[in-house]
Amino acid sequence: MRTSATLITTSTKLEGYRIVQQLGLVRGITVRSRSILGNMAGGFMTIFGGKSAIYTELCENAREEALQLMIQHAGALGANAIICMRYDANEVMNGLTEVLAYGTAVVVEKIG
Numbered sequence: 001m002r003t004s005a006t007l008i009t010t011s012t013k014l015e016g017y018r019i020v021q022q023l024g025l026v027r028g029i030t031v032r033s034r035s036i037l038g039n040m041a042g043g044f045m046t047i048f049g050g051k052s053a054i055y056t057e058l059c060e061n062a063r064e065e066a067l068q069l070m071i072q073h074a075g076a077l078g079a080n081a082i083i084c085m086r087y088d089a090n091e092v093m094n095g096l097t098e099v100l101a102y103g104t105a106v107v108v109e110k111i112g
Helices: 036-048 053-079
Strands: 018-032 081-093 094-111
Touching: 018 053, 018 081, 036 081, 053 081
Parallel strands: none
Antiparallel strands: 018 094, 081 094
């Protein structure tokens, strides 16, 4: 679980904080697939269009897992923040997707 001590931003800096040490790249990676029944239900949804709750949930769970793994990696390095955070996703094979969360682990201190 994310702790309040882990600050995360997509920016290169955190307002109100000074970066005192850069610890390097951190990442969290997960590979996910949907079950055959889930794929059938998701495929059925595409016939009618609209939001696919099944695939939305799968994507959200995969991103959250990758995020938590990245936070753990940063914590193991002694970081209390992550800057320049990004997500990436790639299809490993048909029906199997890799989700990557990555950023730069840093130690920050509050200004003032």
